[in-house]
Amino acid sequence: MKNKLKRLNIDFFQKPTLKLAPALLGKYIIRQFKNQTLIGKISETEAYYGSHDLASHASKGKTKRTKLMFDQPGLAYIYLIYGMYYCFNIVTEKKDFPAAVLIRSVEPIEGLKTIHKNRKLPIVQSEKFPTRLTNGPGKFCQAFMIDKKLNGENLISSQKIYLAQNYQKTITSSQIKKTKRIGIDYAGSYKNKLWRYYLKDNPFISQK
DNA sequence: CCTGGGATTTTCT
DNA sequence: GAAAATCCCAGGA
Numbered sequence: 001m002k003n004k005l006k007r008l009n010i011d012f013f014q015k016p017t018l019k020l021a022p023a024l025l026g027k028y029i030i031r032q033f034k035n036q037t038l039i040g041k042i043s044e045t046e047a048y049y050g051s052h053d054l055a056s057h058a059s060k061g062k063t064k065r066t067k068l069m070f071d072q073p074g075l076a077y078i079y080l081i082y083g084m085y086y087c088f089n090i091v092t093e094k095k096d097f098p099a100a101v102l103i104r105s106v107e108p109i110e111g112l113k114t115i116h117k118n119r120k121l122p123i124v125q126s127e128k129f130p131t132r133l134t135n136g137p138g139k140f141c142q143a144f145m146i147d148k149k150l151n152g153e154n155l156i157s158s159q160k161i162y163l164a165q166n167y168q169k170t171i172t173s174s175q176i177k178k179t180k181r182i183g184i185d186y187a188g189s190y191k192n193k194l195w196r197y198y199l200k201d202n203p204f205i206s207q208k
Numbered sequence: 209c210c211t212g213g214g215a216t217t218t219t220c221t
Numbered sequence: 222g223a224a225a226a227t228c229c230c231a232g233g234a
Contacts, residue, residue: 063220064220080216080217080219081218082217083215083217084216084217
């Protein structure tokens with residue numbers, strides 16, 4: 001698997017956020033941890049775009065937490081949510097324009113055993129509902145050992161976490177569904193933006 | 209099938 | 222002090 005994958009470079013991440021979020025679908029996230037390699041295929045993303053986007057952390061301005069959203073494209077922005085889970089984002093747009101893409105779900109491709117172990121689900125559950133392993137932003141981070149320590153990591157040069165693609169498997173726009181974002185009811189008119197994208201034929205989705 | 213509540217801690221008001 | 226880009230489980234229909 002891994003030898004068919006080619007690492008994504010800065011050119012890929014410099015796309016406009018609303019183009020990059022769907023373009024990330026079908027791409028691979030590779031997590032290197034000691035001698036272990038975990039690979040996931042991205043199946044669901046959400047865009048957070050600009051200071052005016054009331055769903056975005058950046059709508060509150062530049063703070064200690066959100067300053068990475070104002071940084072250069074291709075960095076990892078990771079934060080703790082509800083005191084318990086992490087969310088992994090890819091910073092987009094040029095410096096000083098706050099935007100990012102949240103990775104909401106992946107399909108596990110390699111390292112299944114470790115992914116199972118990290119998620120700590122009862123065996124009955126993971127056998128009956130295998131998609132529950134990685135079908136949500138918090139679940140994905142738990143499964144792939146992503147936490148605050150990787151905040152600010154440069155995905156273009158990092159050895160710990162990076163993105164790649166398989167040129168033999170491309171995604172067309174007909175395979176992508178656009179919907180409203182999840183969990184942002186407070187965002188006024190921005191809650192209706194169709195800035196969530198997922199692969200129609202992929203079962204690893206947080207919800208339809 | 210669906211609904212509601214609890215867990216837990218950082219961040220910003 | 223309240224809210225949060227979530228997840229899991231229990232309970233009822």
